[in-house]
Amino acid sequence: MPTSTVENYLKAILSLSGDEKSTQRVSLGEIAERLSVTPGTVTTMMKHLDAKGWVGYEARRGVRLTAKGRRHASQVIRRHRLIERFLVDVVGLDWAAVHEEAEELEHAVSDRLLDRIDEMLGYPDRDPHGDPIPSADGAITAQALTPLADCPAGAFTVVQVLGDEPAFLEWLEQQRLRPGMSVRVQSRDEFAQTLTITAGDNKTKQAIGMSTASRLLVTPNE
Amino acid sequence: MPTSTVENYLKAILSLSGDEKSTQRVSLGEIAERLSVTPGTVTTMMKHLDAKGWVGYEARRGVRLTAKGRRHASQVIRRHRLIERFLVDVVGLDWAAVHEEAEELEHAVSDRLLDRIDEMLGYPDRDPHGDPIPSADGAITAQALTPLADCPAGAFTVVQVLGDEPAFLEWLEQQRLRPGMSVRVQSRDEFAQTLTITAGDNKTKQAIGMSTASRLLVTPNE
DNA sequence: CGAAACACTTTGATTAGTCAAGAAAATGCG
């Protein structure tokens, strides 16, 4: 049984190696940055994870998850996302505040409880931010989405939001850009690097910057 | 912020010092026994808790909780019991299995989430085993209950059950002796040390031993 | 090429929690 510290390292490595597919090497510096620990701490931990068979580590060349490590990391992410979904749908907490809570709970919930939660929720496939929930065996099946920033004029539905800073999420909520809401691209201005949109049932147009628009992943309506 | 290990020590000390009232001294041996650690470990920890102001420790004379320690221990018990109530009432887990789960979760749930849970449940004052839930300020208000073993013939309602071994709880469930169910004492046999009762809506009489009957706390009906 | 900059590793130390085993009180039995 890995400790919750180890689980956090695995999770960080998975998300830094491009989430799904690739057995991409991850540099220790990135891990240190992500977890706010010193590089030396990461070196020590990577040797340990290597010895335990969670990752493959080559000095000064980074780490990559082993199959075992990847599987376990996916489980942790599954827990995290199901818990977020539960806290929003069942408990009624604010979706912007739920990330931190799940960060703790993901290490404390038993498999029995997790299965029950999954069942109560009707086996959802995305969390409240639209991130896909890995299946029990660790596989992630997610349809391809387009950043709003790359979309032509037309009607779309927000599926996923990148980032979990509460303030940003609150703002999205206010703008009616939560996952599940629809958004219409009125026009694009390549020079100003903005999009003009109407969101949800709003009539009033608003401009959003390309960098923000690239954090909203959508599918075309119909 | 105490660690979860410290919280477990505080909880153990509170429950060993006679739960409410008394500033009774607790011997380190009892604590070691309760937590399945060696006496030496407890000694070390008690010095630490004393230094932090959670308990008063006198060598070879045991410890007693300070006001601060007692308050904090009550909070932890509050968490534990509210979580149990939540897991049974909202999530639908089996009341016999819920203790262990809560044992982990009590250290991971934020105050915000706990308040929300309390609200969802309608501010309950007992957990699924009938143990009183301390209020947010740590006070425990519980009416006096009588062990079934001390009751004359008549009708009663089970309020609280002493013990948390799943097998015992399953058995109670089966016998319809869960908290909230009513039970009728038909007769007592002092020599055999048994009671003859009918439980819940059952018609058939059954005998239970005094020692078991003393683990069922009841109030008279009406 | 070689020196500086950067990224990573090593070393030595710290804190929290724990155990095993031996020492010292306290208790209890004859």
Next chain:
DNA sequence: CGCATTTTCTTGACTAATCAAAGTGTTTCG
């Protein structure tokens, strides 16, 4: 009362996780 048993305490050692600071290998670029 006095020795044996039990209980409690002390000591030394270990694991997990971490940091600071010094050291080493790589890359880059003037």
